[in-house]
Amino acid sequence: MKILQSIEEMRAASRAARFGGLRLGFVPTMGALHQGHLSLVRAARAQCDAVAVSIFVNPTQFGPNEDFSKYPRTLERDRELLDKESVDLLFVPALEEMYPPGATTWVEVAALGDKLCGKSRPGHFRGVATVVSKLFHIVEPDLAFFGQKDAAQVAVIRRMVRDLNFPLEVVACPIVRDDDGLALSSRNAYLSPQQRKSALVLSRSLLEIRNSFAAGETTAAALVETGVRLFAQEPAVRLDYLQIVDPDTLEPVKAITRTSLVAVAAFVGQTRLIDNLLLPG
Numbered sequence: 001m002k003i004l005q006s007i008e009e010m011r012a013a014s015r016a017a018r019f020g021g022l023r024l025g026f027v028p029t030m031g032a033l034h035q036g037h038l039s040l041v042r043a044a045r046a047q048c049d050a051v052a053v054s055i056f057v058n059p060t061q062f063g064p065n066e067d068f069s070k071y072p073r074t075l076e077r078d079r080e081l082l083d084k085e086s087v088d089l090l091f092v093p094a095l096e097e098m099y100p101p102g103a104t105t106w107v108e109v110a111a112l113g114d115k116l117c118g119k120s121r122p123g124h125f126r127g128v129a130t131v132v133s134k135l136f137h138i139v140e141p142d143l144a145f146f147g148q149k150d151a152a153q154v155a156v157i158r159r160m161v162r163d164l165n166f167p168l169e170v171v172a173c174p175i176v177r178d179d180d181g182l183a184l185s186s187r188n189a190y191l192s193p194q195q196r197k198s199a200l201v202l203s204r205s206l207l208e209i210r211n212s213f214a215a216g217e218t219t220a221a222a223l224v225e226t227g228v229r230l231f232a233q234e235p236a237v238r239l240d241y242l243q244i245v246d247p248d249t250l251e252p253v254k255a256i257t258r259t260s261l262v263a264v265a266a267f268v269g270q271t272r273l274i275d276n277l278l279l280p281g
Contacts, residue, residue, distance in 0.1 A: 003090045004089060005097070006093070010052075010093075015140070017088070018140065018142075023048045024048060024139070024140070025051045025144075026052045027041050027044055027052070027054075028146075029054060029055055031055040032071070032072035032186035033077075034188075036185070039173055041082065041087060043173050045085065045086065047143060048142065050089070051086075052087070053082055053087050054090075054091040054135055055075065056091075056093055056098060060127030063121050063124065091135075091138070098131065107126070107160065108129060109159050109163070112249070115152060116241065116250055117265060117274065119241075125152070125153070125156045129156055133160060140168075141168055143169045143171050144157075146170065146172055147176075148172045148174055148175050148278075149183050149275065149276065151276045155249075158170050159248075177203065181204070181207075185274075194236075195271070198236040199266075201233075201266070202237075202264050202274075205227035205242065206262060208230060210262075210277060210279065220256065221254075223262070236269075237267065239265075245261050245263060246260065256280075260279050261277075262277050
């Protein structure tokens with residue numbers, strides 16, 4: 001596995017792969033890797049001839065009172081995990097490499113950037129779209145792999161790719177969960193044992209909504225209320241949002257007549273977690 005720190009090195013390595021006729025898959029991450037990330041790497045390996053991964057904790061997607069400074073950074077462990085997965089290229093740029101002094105250009109997906117997490121975290125998706133667009137320009141992959149857990153992010157990036165004519169395909173991969181049902185997240189490391197137990201209300205609420213839908217309920221408001229009732233029984237968890245939306249536009253739907261996204265975000269202590277499911281699905 002080649003470890004590359006400069007944009008120039010990364011571009012040269014990825015172009016060499018493509019000029020060699022290799023189909024290049026790319027997995028952008030912020031590190032602190034878990035099995036969810038590794039599932040993306042394995043999907044990339046299955047569909048591509050060469051795999052590139054980036055590790056960069058992007059400051060522009062964090063709000064002023066969020067956890068950028070304490071976000072887990074485990075580069076040596078991450079490197080070992082990726083080496084075992086036979087990753088070809090690992091891009092680990094410094095902050096100054098990605099954001100040179102005086103940088104003032106942003107990428108903003110206006111129609112989607114203020115929905116779901118974008119509404120709760122103003123500027124978040126502007127930071128995501130900006131850094132991902134930069135990474136796409138640097139790596140120039142054929143396919144880019146993202147987790148379905150970040151469904152709103154997937155929608156934002158797909159729209160950006162379409163609108164800006166990036167010559168690549170965005171692949172969304174299934175959510176990976178622990179045995180107890182909690183969706184894997186780097187932020188799960190912040191949870192105490194009791195908080196982790198409380199956090200299960202996110203996946204439990206989604207399961208209850210799925211069961212209600214399977215029993216014949218299709219009205220979005222009634223389905224949402226089914227999930228909200230469970231949060232009312234878990235005082236240690238503060239619900240941020242629970243919405244049913246179109247998975248492409250992130251606009252609310254009144255009834256489930258086609259594939260819809262059930263998305264939830266909540267605070268467990270100071271830790272903000274997200275989860276979702278698709279109905280039907």
